[in-house]
Amino acid sequence: MKKICIVGSIGFLMYAQYYGLVVAPSDRMMGDVYRILFVHVPAAWMTMLFFFFSFIGSLLYLIRRQPRWDHLALATAEIGVVTNGLALALGSLWGKPTWGVWWTWDPRLTTTALLFIMYGGYLMLRQLLEDPERRAKVAACIGLLIFLNVPIVYLSVKWWRSLHQVQSSPTTMDPAMVIALRLNAFALLGVLSVILYHRLRLARALAERDGAESLPPPLVASGGEK
């Protein structure tokens, strides 16, 4: 079953990529370079979606205090950081031929880079805290706080003047391109879901191992220690 999920999701992603690269028409202004959209946009969507899951995990941990919600917050933040980096890198590659620059400090780009730094910082910070319960508590608070930037990233192109275009909609895109975009978004979601499942299992296994290690109370002399 697990193997079927892995092979199936990768197969679907390959089909979606084929659809985006071959079946969808080229753009009349940008030619073929616009096809980077079929990875760039799904990666950006998944970033926002997985950071939202991380927010939910943080919130539920603070309410319920169950390690599994902490695991969810961690695993989704890790995946979101990867797709966030992917969206930034691909956006840069797309920016050079269309805008003429690899990078500019426009509101959308700046807030997205900050998002990457914030969640990267969140993951680094987790490494610094050894006590699982304290780590989960601190991380959950920060997970709630930094999620505030996600709606800012989404709305940045509407609030402020930017070089980055505003969101496209099915009315501003050719129908075949819309299909290709949706296929790729769901395909990426599928692959990331499989990764998330395995990452959660790993997190649980690690927590169990660490829990088992600390179960027999360590023989530390009480007091008087120099």
Added chain:
Amino acid sequence: MNIVATFRRKKFLVVAIALMAAALAYVLWGGLEQNLVYFVTPTELLAKGKPAVGNPVRLGGVVVPGTIQYQDNILTFQIKDETHIVPVVTTNTPPQMFHDDIGVVVEGSLQADGRFNAERLMVKHGNEYRPPQEGEMPQEIYRELQSGTQP
């Protein structure tokens, strides 16, 4: 746990949290007037009058059709908003999408003679994606300017 190690860890934690809070604060409130105005329009630039001359700024607008001239590696064109026009001079090679009626953002400064000297030229692409119309070759629309051909 060693007290010194605990203290170091805590200090590091405080610094990490402070950094993240600062980043967030910067996004939320940091210089809303200045940093978040990514570019000014020709009307806004010209309204500043003399003080605008020589000050580096980003200027955004639409390329006035028929004003693009490319000679001896110097590109001149005009950009406009609803009411005002600013002539632009640059030695930059424009991106391939550059043509009449497209949105552009230029970085540079206004000169005393009223021309805008652009050190960087960026093309703003809209959110529209359409297949080429019948008989259109995307490669022809999307062509190089470097050879000196008029778009």
